[in-house]
Amino acid sequence: xxLIKDVVIVGGGPVGLYLAGSLARSGLEVLTIEKKKEIGxxxxxxxxIGQEAFTKFQLAPSSIDHALQDVELFSSxxxxxxxxxxxxFAYVVDRKVFDQSLARRAQDVGVEILTGxxxxxxxxxxxxxxxxxxxxxxxxxxxxxxxxxxATGNNFYLHQQLGLGKxxxxxxxxxxxxxxxQSAPARxxxxxxxxxxGFAWQIPFKEKxxxxxxxxxxxxxxxxxxxLKSFFxxxxxxxxxxxxxxxxxxxxxxxxxxxxxNRILAVGEAAGQVKTTTGGGVFYGLVGAQLAExxxxxxxxxxxxxxxxxxxxxxxWRERLESEIRIGLIMRKVYSLLNDKDVNLLFQxxxxxxxxxxxQDQGNFDWxxxxxxxxxxxxxxxxxxxxxxxxxxxxxxxxxxxxxxxxAFPKS
Numbered sequence: 379x380x381l382i383k384d385v386v387i388v389g390g391g392p393v394g395l396y397l398a399g400s401l402a403r404s405g406l407e408v409l410t411i412e413k414k415k416e417i418g419x420x421x422x423x424x425x426x427i428g429q430e431a432f433t434k435f436q437l438a439p440s441s442i443d444h445a446l447q448d449v450e451l452f453s454s455x456x457x458x459x460x461x462x463x464x465x466x467f468a469y470v471v472d473r474k475v476f477d478q479s480l481a482r483r484a485q486d487v488g489v490e491i492l493t494g495x496x497x498x499x500x501x502x503x504x505x506x507x508x509x510x511x512x513x514x515x516x517x518x519x520x521x522x523x524x525x526x527x528x529a530t531g532n533n534f535y536l537h538q539q540l541g542l543g544k545x546x547x548x549x550x551x552x553x554x555x556x557x558x559x560q561s562a563p564a565r566x567x568x569x570x571x572x573x574x575x576g577f578a579w580q581i582p583f584k585e586k587x588x589x590x591x592x593x594x595x596x597x598x599x600x601x602x603x604x605x606l607k608s609f610f611x612x613x614x615x616x617x618x619x620x621x622x623x624x625x626x627x628x629x630x631x632x633x634x635x636x637x638x639x640n641r642i643l644a645v646g647e648a649a650g651q652v653k654t655t656t657g658g659g660v661f662y663g664l665v666g667a668q669l670a671e672x673x674x675x676x677x678x679x680x681x682x683x684x685x686x687x688x689x690x691x692x693x694x695w696r697e698r699l700e701s702e703i704r705i706g707l708i709m710r711k712v713y714s715l716l717n718d719k720d721v722n723l724l725f726q727x728x729x730x731x732x733x734x735x736x737x738q739d740q741g742n743f744d745w746x747x748x749x750x751x752x753x754x755x756x757x758x759x760x761x762x763x764x765x766x767x768x769x770x771x772x773x774x775x776x777x778x779x780x781x782x783x784x785x786a787f788p789k790s
Contacts (some may be wrong), residue, residue: 383409383490385674386509386523388497388536390417392480393646393663394529396435398491399484400671406678408489409521411511413496417481418474422553422627424581424589425471428743431661432469435668438483441476442469443584446564454569454718457725461734467743470564470583495519500526500536500642507641524683525674528644529667531659532628537648540639545650546632549576551657552598553591554622558610560588565609567592569721573601575714580609593657598624629657631710633696633703638688645670649692651699653746654706661744662699669694705747727757 385401387394390412398408414420426446431437445466451459481491495511498518502508509521528536534544567578576593578601583589588610592601602621606613634650637643645651646663653662673691677683716724728734736756740749 382506382522383407384523384678385409385525385527386411386507386521387527387529388500388509389529389531389646389648390414390477390481390491390493391529391531391646392477392660393651393667394527395477395480395484395489395491396664397527397529397645397667397670398489399480399487400667401674402484402487402489404671404675406674408484409523410484410489410491411495411497411509411521412491412493415494415514417491417493418477421473421477422551422625423473424553424579424591425473425476425583426468426581426658427471427476427660428468429466430742430744431664435664437476438479441471441473441479443472444582445469448563450563450565451725452565452567452572453721453725454567454571455722457722459725459728459734461737463741464738467741470581472584497536500540502526502540502639502641504640523641525641525643525677527670527674528642528648529646529663530644530648532630532647534630534648537634537644540642542637542639542642542644543633543635543650545630545634548628549593549631549657550595551591551593551627551629552602553589553625554602555583555625556588556590556610556613556622557586558588558613559586560610567605569716569718571601571718572605576710578605580605593629629659631657632707633700635692635696636689637692637695638685640684640688643670643673643688643691649695650703651695652703653744654703655709655746662702665698666695669698702745702747705750709746709750732756 384406385408387398387408387410390410394410398410402408432439446468447463447466449461451461485491494514497509497511499510500507506522506524507526509526511519513519530536537544564582565580572578573592573594574596578592581589590602590605592598599621630647630650630652631654632650634644637649645666647659649666651662651666652659670691673688677687736752737749740752742749
């Protein structure tokens with residue numbers, strides 16, 4: 379098979395599908411290639427997408443399971459905070475339904491979607507880019523395009539051959555799905571006894587369903603058993619090794635640069651467009667897709683497809699997202715220095731020092747840096763209350779001072 383398209387997008391996740399549909403609506407011929415046999419198949423995700431994404435990107439509400447407005451926070455040392463936001467700040471979605479709705483929307487405007495094909499090689503040339511994909515019976519398929527977009531998520535196997543960057547680090551999200559007769563809001567569990575490297579979550583999903591997971595590079599099973607024993611004592615697995623099936627996903631953390639080459643762009647997690655505080659990638663990826671669309675349309679208008687024009691894409695998306703990504707990385711470093719006593723102290727500060735009203739006023743599910751800066755400025759007035767862990771790293775402390783002062787953020 380040898381097809382010629384304006385744009386070939388490698389990856390049929392939300393970011394690739396959204397970009398494909400947007401480009402097709404602007405009159406381009408677009409092909410999307412997905413290695414899974416079915417769009418939305420076997421997705422490892424909590425399925426939480428911010429309210430802003432649905433309005434900004436006109437996403438279909440059919441995938442929404444329920445809205446999030448309340449959340450309970452637990453510390454390893456026994457602290458507990460019940461938080462109520464003034465309005466729903468996010469939605470829990472069925473990711474298969476969500477992805478497939480984006481696929482149908484793209485197909486409705488002329489996007490061709492091929493599934494079950496794994497792209498093995500991408501070969502740019504001065505006049506075109508050639509894409510080689512392997513089918514389920516090892517047959518090779520060849521495609522040509524003027525521009526190729528990588529929307530490959532956390533798979534960076536094509537980046538090296540194309541001279542693109544890779545993320546500086548990864549975190550591992552590990553999750554089990556279970557059924558439990560329990561009515562409760564979403565929960566976040568903080569502290570090393572729940573997750574030694576990050577945080578743990580419990581998200582209700584559909585009737586009686588729960589998504590329970592954590593960010594950690596360690597063996598997650600002891601921590602999952604602790605969570606089950608503490609919050610779901612009637613579920614088998616809390617006392618032995620019979621945990622529900624465990625899913626694991628590596629999540630890119632950090633700027634991927636360059637995210638462009640001659641006739642090549644990377645978007646979404648493939649460009650490092652991921653919230654480094656939580657590991658969520660849909661919203662930042664969609665922001666990146668919009669900026670990629672602007673650059674690609676400009677390339678077709680001018681008939682220029684090389685790095686001289688496509689480099690503008692990276693400049694645009696880094697201006698929009700880089701400070702969020704870098705500040706999130708710093709806050710993860712700071713958080714990693716907390717012990718359980720520190721976390722409990724922060725819970726006390728949150729209850730006593732006006733933190734919760736500040737979150738209600740300035741909290742945004744997708745844009746975290748503004749709230750982080752406000753919280754640090756707030757705590758800056760109470761230096762005796764800030765845990766000693768802040769002073770354990772000169773680099774982190776110096777960078778947090780830039781945040782509190784509002785000065786230009788230093789790049790690493």
